[in-house]
Amino acid sequence: MREALALYERALLVTERLGDGAPAATRISIHAARCNLFYGVEEYARSRAEADALLAFARATNNRALEAAALALGAWAAVWMEVFDEGVAAASEAIRLGTEAGFLPPVGGGFLCTGTVHAITGRHNEADAELARALAVSQEVHDFNRQGQARFMIGALRNWHGRYAEGLDVAAEGARVAREYRLVVPLIRCLWAEGVSRAGLGDYEGALGALREGLALAEKSGDEAYLARILGLRRWLRALRARSRDRAREPRRHRARASRLHANQRGRQLHGAR
The missing domain is CATH 1.25.40 (Serine Threonine Protein Phosphatase 5, Tetratricopeptide repeat)
Structure with a gap:
């Protein structure tokens, strides 16, 4: 992942030199990839910064679907930074905008964020419900990355309650898909x-x-x-x-x-x- 980040860093520098001449899709894909990679190496502040760059671009171009996606990415980073209030607020907005735009991946991402916060803060009934919604939406839109993340959290929650057989079923399926x-x-x-x-x-x-x-x-x-x-x-x-x-x-x-x-x-x- 570190090597990939170095490659994307060079790509980002090229797009910055090109300015408005850089294709919008290229800029979006670079920021999104860097956001996910920084999350993968647990540099959550930098992951959130990449999501914020996407969010600024989305609002400047009035792209509601991209705005929802950026909010969901930033919310996920905020959750792991333990800035729970901001993470939940961004996730809720991602759910609202994604639903309005008919763009469901950030809806699944939003429920993944809120469900994870519920799990970490001890509201496990709410966590069960929202993580189940995250998994269902992610399966519907074939978002395999968030399917894996949702199954990880559900499996962890089952393990916390000593329900190891259920946790194993969920985690093993998540591993298989990933x-x-x-x-x-x-x-x-x-x-x-x-x-x-x-x-x-x-x-x-x-x-x-x-x-x-x-x-x-x-x-x-x-x-x-x-x-x-x-x-x-x-x-x-x-x-x-x-x-x-x-x-x-x-x-x-x-x-x-x-x-x-x-x-x-x-x-x-x-x-x-x-």
């Missing part, structure tokens, strides 16, 4: 949620397998934050697996010890009989 469409950021996050779900179910080998795939992607893409999270969880899981194996061996040790005691006792009895 893998199919080569969406690195939601794939890493869904693999993380899948690892937590499998660990909660006692499937330590399956959990470590999911984390292994996520770790390779995080290393390759430069996602340092999730790299650290995955490494920490992997250490914990390996310790749990070791303790589980020790407990599994304990009955065998007891049986072997009992067998030896029995054999020794029987030997003494036979020796006494002779």
Whole structure:
């Protein structure tokens, strides 16, 4: 992702030199890509700045659909900056404008933002409802990136409540879709949620397998934050697996010890009989 950001930085400089001669679609695609990439490497302030640049362009050209899209992107960055009030306000406006314009991707993005804020701030019933709406809209418009993000959040929410089997179903499907469409950021996050779900179910080998795939992607893409999270969880899981194996061996040790005691006792009895 860092290499891609460097390429887009050069492309942005070219469009700035061209000024009004740069095609509008090119400028939009560069800012949108940089917004998503900065989110992927967890530079949320810079992600939001790119969304703000899109928003300014949308309002200058009276492009309501683009305005809704920019608001949804900026809201998502604001949520992860923990500026919740601003994130929810922008998301709500994205939902309104997207609905009015008949452009649904930012509507799904808006519900993803509000649902995530509800989840983080403990309003889990509201989070369930809004994340479900985010997923439904994203599926309707084939927005596979937000499908993955929604499934990550739903899976995480299920795990928080100890509903690991449900969390696994949601996260594994999110990982499958993200893998199919080569969406690195939601794939890493869904693999993380899948690892937590499998660990909660006692499937330590399956959990470590999911984390292994996520770790390779995080290393390759430069996602340092999730790299650290995955490494920490992997250490914990390996310790749990070791303790589980020790407990599994304990009955065998007891049986072997009992067998030896029995054999020794029987030997003494036979020796006494002779």
